[in-house]
Amino acid sequence: MFKIQTLNKIDPDGLRLFPLNNYEIASEIPNPDAIVLRSFKMHDMELPSSLKAVARAGAGVNNIPVEKCTEKGIVVFNTPGANANGVKELVIAGLLLSSRDIIDGAAWVKTLADKGDEIPASIEQGKKNFGGQEIKGKTLAVIGLGAIGVLVANAAQTLGMNVIGYDPYMKVQQALKLSNQVTWVEGIQPILAQADYVTLNIPLTPETEGYINKEKFNMMKDGVRLLNFARGGLVNRSDLKEAIAAGKVSRYVTDFPNEETLNMDKVIAIPHLGASTKESETNCAVMAVNQLKDFIEDGNIKNSVNFPEAFMERNDGARILIGNKNIPNMVSQISSALASEGLNIDNMLNKKRDNIAYNIIDVTRSKIDEQLISKLKSIEGVFMVRIIQK
Numbered sequence: 444m445f446k447i448q449t450l451n452k453i454d455p456d457g458l459r460l461f462p463l464n465n466y467e468i469a470s471e472i473p474n475p476d477a478i479v480l481r482s483f484k485m486h487d488m489e490l491p492s493s494l495k496a497v498a499r500a501g502a503g504v505n506n507i508p509v510e511k512c513t514e515k516g517i518v519v520f521n522t523p524g525a526n527a528n529g530v531k532e533l534v535i536a537g538l539l540l541s542s543r544d545i546i547d548g549a550a551w552v553k554t555l556a557d558k559g560d561e562i563p564a565s566i567e568q569g570k571k572n573f574g575g576q577e578i579k580g581k582t583l584a585v586i587g588l589g590a591i592g593v594l595v596a597n598a599a600q601t602l603g604m605n606v607i608g609y610d611p612y613m614k615v616q617q618a619l620k621l622s623n624q625v626t627w628v629e630g631i632q633p634i635l636a637q638a639d640y641v642t643l644n645i646p647l648t649p650e651t652e653g654y655i656n657k658e659k660f661n662m663m664k665d666g667v668r669l670l671n672f673a674r675g676g677l678v679n680r681s682d683l684k685e686a687i688a689a690g691k692v693s694r695y696v697t698d699f700p701n702e703e704t705l706n707m708d709k710v711i712a713i714p715h716l717g718a719s720t721k722e723s724e725t726n727c728a729v730m731a732v733n734q735l736k737d738f739i740e741d742g743n744i745k746n747s748v749n750f751p752e753a754f755m756e757r758n759d760g761a762r763i764l765i766g767n768k769n770i771p772n773m774v775s776q777i778s779s780a781l782a783s784e785g786l787n788i789d790n791m792l793n794k795k796r797d798n799i800a801y802n803i804i805d806v807t808r809s810k811i812d813e814q815l816i817s818k819l820k821s822i823e824g825v826f827m828v829r830i831i832q833k
């Protein structure tokens with residue numbers, strides 16, 4: 444029986460893919476084999492020694508101690524692109540909310556509820572206070588052309604915006620999806636200088652923390668509208684406050700408000716709703732669960748943020764999974780250890796990512812003595828060993 448701990452509410456259409464005869468799923472469960480979560484912050488959590496994998500039903504992994512997981516041989520997955528359409532639609536809503544005074548206007552019109560027959564005339568009289576501008580013909584800078592950024596760029600372009608994009612690390616598969624009407628800009632200064640609207644669609648990492656700061660605000664046009672559906676920590680709050688007070692930023696739309704931004708003028712705050720649609724929640728849960736099952740049952744890895752991609756068809760024998768430092772002479776030491784137990788390697792995959800390597804080894808024997816685990820773990824550089832018996 445595999446034990447799965449859920450740290451957030453996970454869409455049932457995903458969870459039901461775990462066959463109940465083989466999996467136990469609960470929000471509190473001792474010695475879990477794997478964790479599935481959304482935005483729960485794991486940084487202060489003790490990682491149980493039983494834990495083999497963490498699956499983020501979503502894109503951002505800044506709530507997971509990825510480095511610590513890697514050291515402990517815990518594979519961390521996310522679900523690239525699975526909620527991108529949900530976020531794209533909210534970013535488009537954010538573009539419109541920042542352009543038309545829909546929120547204030549809708550709140551004001553409610554105050555007329557007891558005015559009876561005077562309501563139509565009051566509306567016509569008062570609506571001048573809630574005017575706006577159209578997005579057509581305006582320039583939108585998309586910072587980060589990943590799953591969400593590309594969808595936002597393409598959609599905004601079809602709404603008549605002049606769309607420019609910036610992403611020094613853009614993947615080929617994303618480039619192929621980007622409309623040829625979107626202009627690629629090489630530097631951050633030239634893209635910010637042209638934009639009437641800026642949307643942030645990059646991950647929060649130690650490198651991007653406080654990415655939008657005084658220096659970047661100074662590169663922007665006066666009255667720019669800034670949309671942040673990525674993470675609150677990307678924007679330096681005190682610099683934002685100054686930029687709003689100086690009229691540099693005319694609207695800040697954020698899916699990640701906090702005490703400071705909620706108390707700032709010109710801020711449109713949304714309670715992290717980017718991926719809160721049935722479609723996105725199901726897509727993320729289904730992808731997370733399928734990836735997790737494939738890893739737990741067969742050791743295959745797809746869409747991990749810390750381990751290499753690895754897939755090997757199984758034979759009729761047992762499977763050995765080994766994580767080790769990416770240093771010379773590991774494969775030969777591992778092979779010798781297996782040979783010393785009389786095990787015959789039938790098939791083997793060795794994949795590398797940065798400073799780690801991951802091996803899937805199928806042997807001809809269907810049952811292996813579990814003491815092989817400690818033998819393999821005693822090899823210097825090996826940090827994870829698992830045996831999947833047939």
Ligand SMILES: NC(=O)C1=CN([C@@H]2O[C@H](COP(=O)(O)OP(=O)(O)OC[C@H]3O[C@@H](n4cnc5c(N)ncnc54)[C@H](O)[C@@H]3O)[C@@H](O)[C@H]2O)C=CC1
Pocket residue numbers: 501502503504523524526527530586587588589590591592609610611612613614617644645646647651672673674698715716717718719
């Ligand atoms: N509001 C919400 O509910 C959601 C928010 N997000 C946030 O949006 C972020 C992006 O999501 P996806 O597009 O799915 O991820 P992704 O990984 O497909 O795209 C991120 C892109 O940002 C680029 N990038 C990284 N650093 C950059 C930099 N310094 N300058 C310019 N580009 C940079 C990468 O090359 C990549 O193309 C996530 O990391 C997450 O924080 C994601 C999903 C839902």
Ligand SMILES: O=C(O)CCC(=O)C(=O)O
Pocket residue numbers: 481482500501502503504526715717718719
């Ligand atoms: O699961 C959620 O609602 C959060 C989605 C998100 O922020 C992400 O996927 O990075």
